[in-house]
Amino acid sequence: MQGDPTQAYIRNLFAAEDSALQAARLRHEKENLPAIHISPEEGKLLLVLLHAVGARRVLEIGTLGGYSGIWIARALPPDGKLITIEHDSKHVDAARRAFAEADVSHKIELLEGDAREVLRRLTPEFDAVFVDADKEPLALYYREAMRLLKVGGLLLCDNALLDKRVVDRADDAADVRGVREFNRLAASDVGLAATIIPIRDGLLVGLKLAT
Numbered sequence: 001m002q003g004d005p006t007q008a009y010i011r012n013l014f015a016a017e018d019s020a021l022q023a024a025r026l027r028h029e030k031e032n033l034p035a036i037h038i039s040p041e042e043g044k045l046l047l048v049l050l051h052a053v054g055a056r057r058v059l060e061i062g063t064l065g066g067y068s069g070i071w072i073a074r075a076l077p078p079d080g081k082l083i084t085i086e087h088d089s090k091h092v093d094a095a096r097r098a099f100a101e102a103d104v105s106h107k108i109e110l111l112e113g114d115a116r117e118v119l120r121r122l123t124p125e126f127d128a129v130f131v132d133a134d135k136e137p138l139a140l141y142y143r144e145a146m147r148l149l150k151v152g153g154l155l156l157c158d159n160a161l162l163d164k165r166v167v168d169r170a171d172d173a174a175d176v177r178g179v180r181e182f183n184r185l186a187a188s189d190v191g192l193a194a195t196i197i198p199i200r201d202g203l204l205v206g207l208k209l210a211t
């Protein structure tokens with residue numbers, strides 16, 4: 001992985017990968033999964049934030065090959081749980097292998113199916129929700145995440161800048177509209193303190209203040 005020297009400095013100093021993370025990332029190329037996983041620096045940021053709220057029960061929407069899932073699982077205590085949702089069976093297979101190699105399978109429950117359906121079955125409360133799947137239904141994911149989060153819980157959403165397309169007024173595609181709507185809901189919700197950290201493709205971070 002390259003990137004600019006500042007990112008490389010942060011990555012090398014704070015977010016060095018061990019062999020399990022490296023293998024999970026390299027599997028994306030080898031098995032033709034889209035290489036749209038989070039970066040190591042973003043993984044480390046998730047880990048710090050999850051520790052900050054003492055997260056024990058976390059929900060992820062969009063597992064892919066399990067790269068972010070490993071970072072999240074490592075932030076949890078031994079009896080902590082990550083519930084992660086993925087609808088592509090090829091991704092599910094890759095993620096299961098990644099979790100086994102990283103020795104975090106016992107902390108993870110992988111729910112295979114369409115998040116729009118699976119989310120309805122879930123019950124509160126979660127200490128954090130990491131939203132990182134398809135962009136069109138983001139308004140629905142916002143409502144479900146806020147329903148499932150406890151007060152004091154963390155709302156996290158990847159690709160909050162969508163390759164800077166959110167700031168291009170001429171871009172009115174369905175995925176951009178989804179991201180803009182999620183950002184607008186998070187910004188205007190009096191029950192949430194939120195902002196976007198411009199790391200990689202933008203990470204929206206919010207703290208649920210009230211129901």
Ligand code: SAH
Nearest residue numbers: 037038062064067068086087114115133134
């Ligand atoms: N969080 C991962 C990257 C996720 S990429 C990481 O950083 O390592 C987005 C994933 O969401 C893809 O694997 C895609 O198959 C999945 N996805 C997209 N729409 C979905 C839906 N409606 N339900 C469940 N999974 C979905």
Ligand code: MG
Nearest residue numbers: 036132158159
């Ligand atoms: Mg993403």
